[in-house]
Amino acid sequence: MTRPAQTRWFLAAMAFAAAARAEDMSDIRSLLDEHVVTTASTTAQSASAAPAVTTTITGEQLQRHGVRTIAEAVNFLGLGVVTGDPLRTPDIGARGVLFLNDDGKHFLLLVNGHAINDPLYGAARFDQGAGVPIELVDHIEVVVGPGSVLYGSNAMLGVVNVITKDASAYKGGHVVAEYEPGRSARAAAGAGFTFKLFGAPSEITASVEYYRRFGPDLSFAYRDYTAALFGPNFSYTFGNEEPGPNVWGGTLNRAYYSEAPSGMIRFKSGDLEVNVMASAYERGIPYATVPWPVTFDDDGNFELDRALRLDAKHRATLSRLLQLSSRAYADGHDFQRRATLPGRYCLLPAEYCQYYDAGRSRWVGVEERMSLNWLGDQSLVTLLGVDVRQRWVSAKQDVLDADTGAYLGPTAGHLNASSLLVAPYVQQTYSPTAWLDLNGGARLDADSRFDPVISPRGAVAVHPWSRTTMKVIYSEAFRAPTWAETSLANRVVAPSDGVKPETVRSVEGSVEQGFGTQRLLFGVFATRWDGLIEPTELTPARRAVLEATGRLPIFVNSTLVEYRNVESIDNYGWNGGFDGSMYEGRLRYGANATAAVTHLRDRPSGLPASPRFFGNARISYDPGGYLPAPALAASLIGRRTADRPIPYSSIPLPSAPITLELRLTLTGRVPGVPGLSYRISGDYISARRGPYYAGPLLPMNSVSFEARVPGSPLVPPPEAIPVDQYRVFFGLRYDFATGSSADAEAP
Amino acid sequence: MRLAGVSCLVALAVAVHGCVDTSPVDYRAPIDDGGLSAGDAQVEGGLIRACGDCMATSCADGWTACHAEPRCAAAADCWLERYCYNIDTANLANLPACFLECAAKADIRSQDDPVVPQVAVLVRCAQRPEVCGPVCNVK
Numbered sequence: 001m002t003r004p005a006q007t008r009w010f011l012a013a014m015a016f017a018a019a020a021r022a023e024d025m026s027d028i029r030s031l032l033d034e035h036v037v038t039t040a041s042t043t044a045q046s047a048s049a050a051p052a053v054t055t056t057i058t059g060e061q062l063q064r065h066g067v068r069t070i071a072e073a074v075n076f077l078g079l080g081v082v083t084g085d086p087l088r089t090p091d092i093g094a095r096g097v098l099f100l101n102d103d104g105k106h107f108l109l110l111v112n113g114h115a116i117n118d119p120l121y122g123a124a125r126f127d128q129g130a131g132v133p134i135e136l137v138d139h140i141e142v143v144v145g146p147g148s149v150l151y152g153s154n155a156m157l158g159v160v161n162v163i164t165k166d167a168s169a170y171k172g173g174h175v176v177a178e179y180e181p182g183r184s185a186r187a188a189a190g191a192g193f194t195f196k197l198f199g200a201p202s203e204i205t206a207s208v209e210y211y212r213r214f215g216p217d218l219s220f221a222y223r224d225y226t227a228a229l230f231g232p233n234f235s236y237t238f239g240n241e242e243p244g245p246n247v248w249g250g251t252l253n254r255a256y257y258s259e260a261p262s263g264m265i266r267f268k269s270g271d272l273e274v275n276v277m278a279s280a281y282e283r284g285i286p287y288a289t290v291p292w293p294v295t296f297d298d299d300g301n302f303e304l305d306r307a308l309r310l311d312a313k314h315r316a317t318l319s320r321l322l323q324l325s326s327r328a329y330a331d332g333h334d335f336q337r338r339a340t341l342p343g344r345y346c347l348l349p350a351e352y353c354q355y356y357d358a359g360r361s362r363w364v365g366v367e368e369r370m371s372l373n374w375l376g377d378q379s380l381v382t383l384l385g386v387d388v389r390q391r392w393v394s395a396k397q398d399v400l401d402a403d404t405g406a407y408l409g410p411t412a413g414h415l416n417a418s419s420l421l422v423a424p425y426v427q428q429t430y431s432p433t434a435w436l437d438l439n440g441g442a443r444l445d446a447d448s449r450f451d452p453v454i455s456p457r458g459a460v461a462v463h464p465w466s467r468t469t470m471k472v473i474y475s476e477a478f479r480a481p482t483w484a485e486t487s488l489a490n491r492v493v494a495p496s497d498g499v500k501p502e503t504v505r506s507v508e509g510s511v512e513q514g515f516g517t518q519r520l521l522f523g524v525f526a527t528r529w530d531g532l533i534e535p536t537e538l539t540p541a542r543r544a545v546l547e548a549t550g551r552l553p554i555f556v557n558s559t560l561v562e563y564r565n566v567e568s569i570d571n572y573g574w575n576g577g578f579d580g581s582m583y584e585g586r587l588r589y590g591a592n593a594t595a596a597v598t599h600l601r602d603r604p605s606g607l608p609a610s611p612r613f614f615g616n617a618r619i620s621y622d623p624g625g626y627l628p629a630p631a632l633a634a635s636l637i638g639r640r641t642a643d644r645p646i647p648y649s650s651i652p653l654p655s656a657p658i659t660l661e662l663r664l665t666l667t668g669r670v671p672g673v674p675g676l677s678y679r680i681s682g683d684y685i686s687a688r689r690g691p692y693y694a695g696p697l698l699p700m701n702s703v704s705f706e707a708r709v710p711g712s713p714l715v716p717p718p719e720a721i722p723v724d725q726y727r728v729f730f731g732l733r734y735d736f737a738t739g740s741s742a743d744a745e746a747p
Numbered sequence: 748m749r750l751a752g753v754s755c756l757v758a759l760a761v762a763v764h765g766c767v768d769t770s771p772v773d774y775r776a777p778i779d780d781g782g783l784s785a786g787d788a789q790v791e792g793g794l795i796r797a798c799g800d801c802m803a804t805s806c807a808d809g810w811t812a813c814h815a816e817p818r819c820a821a822a823a824d825c826w827l828e829r830y831c832y833n834i835d836t837a838n839l840a841n842l843p844a845c846f847l848e849c850a851a852k853a854d855i856r857s858q859d860d861p862v863v864p865q866v867a868v869l870v871r872c873a874q875r876p877e878v879c880g881p882v883c884n885v886k
Contacts, residue, residue, distance in 0.1 A: 306766060334767040358769050394769040410855075411771035455777070549864075 051459030096596025131279025146477030148455035167203035172738030178731030200270035293696025351726035352402035365389035365645030413490025467514035613638035656691035689720035767820035832873035
């Protein structure tokens with residue numbers, strides 16, 4: 001071989017070796033980047049092998065992209081999940097299904113595996129009301145699709161599991177202050193440290209957070225209802241500053257507020273882990289919604305959640321084969337709402353009446369879980385568990401004179417009930433070869449309030465070649481009717497008999513391919529929802545039955561609703577995601593998209609406020625040192641129908657426009673001050689109006705009204721709520737006593 | 748050890764229990780109602796007796812069942828004595844004070860009181876035009 005030829009071969013060999021090394025390095029990096037998830041099967045496994053489509057949003061991403069709530073996290077960084085903001089507390093939906101004013105009932109929220117949704121209302125909050133200080137979040141696992149197989153009720157759209165940091169990731173003390181001019185302020189403090197307790201490695205992480213929203217001012221055009229009313233006897237007064245009676249609207253500068261203190265302590269010692277969470281969340285009711293035309297911009301209208309939660313877990317590895325996990329938990333949650341209305345609307349002589357709703361839930365439970373690792377290598381594992389939960393709920397509704405505070409009638413809707421839930425479950429995983437993972441399981445929820453529900457799931461994952469995973473998943477889930485839906489009977493809600501759990505069945509398939517430090521996912525899904533519970537007007541026949549059996553209270557409104565299983569939905573579509581990194585992880589990027597078609601089976605319309613298409617994209621670069629790290633995130637939500645029709649008319653409201661939200665965030669360390677870092681974030685939303693509509697729906701005789709004004713309603717159409725288009729926040733964080741990792745941990 | 752842990756959890760839950768009061772309020776209705784009631788000439792003219800007779804015969808089952816329960820009987824008789832069955836049940840604003848006073852006198856503080864279904868039978872009997880409405884529901 002000639003020397004030039006030898007040189008060419010040598011260079012080629014070197015180049016190949018370098019490429020191979022680079023490939024090895026990227027493979028190693030990709031393995032390091034592969035997220036380990038626990039939510040889908042309750043055991044740690046790679047996201048690609050999990051029996052559900054799972055997205056992991058890391059705490060580093062939350063910091064990098066200026067994310068401060070779970071809702072923002074899923075909008076900017078999640079796959080298949082989207083939220084809507086009615087200026088109250090977010091609605092959360094997935095894959096083209098989003099229910100209005102749902103209070104998170106169809107998504108199960110977990111914090112370190114502890115279920116948050118309460119049994120009285122089924123509610124979970126995905127904003128600051130979630131009660132988890134955001135700096136304490138290690139990562140968020142978002143499982144899309146039915147997940148009742150291991151978690152029971154509420155996991156219909158999916159499961160969001162917030163995992164908080166260990167002391168090793170939160171070492172030392174941390175103080176954070178953030179300010180959003182004209183809008184909000186937030187302060188948080190926390191610490192994490194390790195120690196030995198009775199010889200066992202132990203640790204405590206703790207954090208407290210206080211958030212307050214005080215703006216911005218929002219404007220609604222004046223709407224005069226005088227022409228729509230039946231005469232002077234039907235005069236309404238909506239608030240204190242409107243130009244006259246029957247006129248609704250103006251500028252909101254008091255009622256759009258919220259306040260959310262929260263705290264959390266996590267203690268670990270050996271195999272024992274204890275979590276204590278406490279939170280309160282008060283939020284104004286800034287505008288009138290159906291069915292209540294609350295007084296405009298009245299900061300006396302509010303909702304308040306308070307919760308105290310305790311969760312203790314213990315894991316015992318009894319042998320190579322057998323592992324036992326025990327969990328005991330207790331929760332207390334209460335809710336209050338004060339809504340002031342024009343007195344005439346309450347049919348009471350006071351100028352303003354006020355409905356006061358109070359509800360309280362308590363529940364305690366024990367969960368025992370046994371894991372049998374038959375072959376000792378996790379290839380054949382049987383999981384057996386049982387969750388036993390006792391729940392107590394109580395609620396009532398009072399009506400008061402808003403000015404004097406005097407009661408205007410006896411208590412309505414008084415509820416005092418309890419129920420026992422026993423839920424055994426089983427899961428079998430089997431990996432007979434390196435290219436095949438099988439997962440099957442089912443959970444039986446036996447609740448004294450309704451017939452037992454079985455939630456099965458089966459999943460097959462095939463790895464035909466390197467870093468390729470193909471999955472097919474069948475799963476079912478349910479949502480138990482809440483007590484508020486079955487048992488509350490007050491001035492507007494009749495007792496609801498025979499309400500059954502809602503159910504959902506889903507089939508989905510996905511392909512995931514990794515190449516270098518990139519990952520690509522594409523999946524399709526088809527979902528069928530049955531027995532969705534909705535308030536429906538009480539029919540005369542049904543009312544007669546309730547009257548005949550003496551079950552209808554005397555003090556009721558003339559129009560009553562009851563909850564019934566009425567709606568069914570067919571839903572199918574696709575979702576895809578891409579993420580990766582370059583330059584040793586300094587440059588990170590990703591994108592997700594979901595498209596879905598959703599049909600209400602008995603109605604020609606789609607689901608209001610549910611987008612058919614939505615997605616997000618992000619890119620960030622960490623230059624290292626003291627240079628600021630820029631991060632850009634975008635969220636796109638497609639056109640959505642309005643949340644209600646024009647009252648007493650067949651005319652549809654206009655749909656909400658496509659909404660693009662851009663967020664640019666800069667994070668970095670402050671030179672010369674070890675431990676001090678900053679975060680500056682600016683937000684732009686393209687749409688001026690959201691899909692939610694505001695304005696009172698007055699109790700008028702619709703038939704007479706249509707007859708008087710055919711095709712041209714005099715009732716002013718409601719107005720789409722304004723969107724806060726431009727926002728900026730900036731914050732400082734100080735990490736101290738963190739040892740050598742202080743600078744590394746700072747954003 | 749585990750039992751102790753669970754006991755602590757229960758204790759915590761009980762502590763939380765006290766946060767919000769969901770008990771029914773002790774409602775006292777105002778005195779003046781302004782509607783047709785006992786004392787008016789028309790009522791003194793025999794409507795009270797006619798109303799009572801009608802319910803005792805036309806709604807005998809409900810009448811008997813109610814009078815077997817002291818609280819129900821107290822409310823029912825009080826409403827009759829004050830000619831207070833002539834209410835508009837669809838309109839809370841028009842509930843006369845006598846109606847709520849009698850309910851309070853019978854210790855009926857909440858609409859989910861077990862007695863309410865029993866008295867409701869009589870109220871509806873008194874209201875229906877085809878039963879006792881013509882004599883009990885004169886406004």
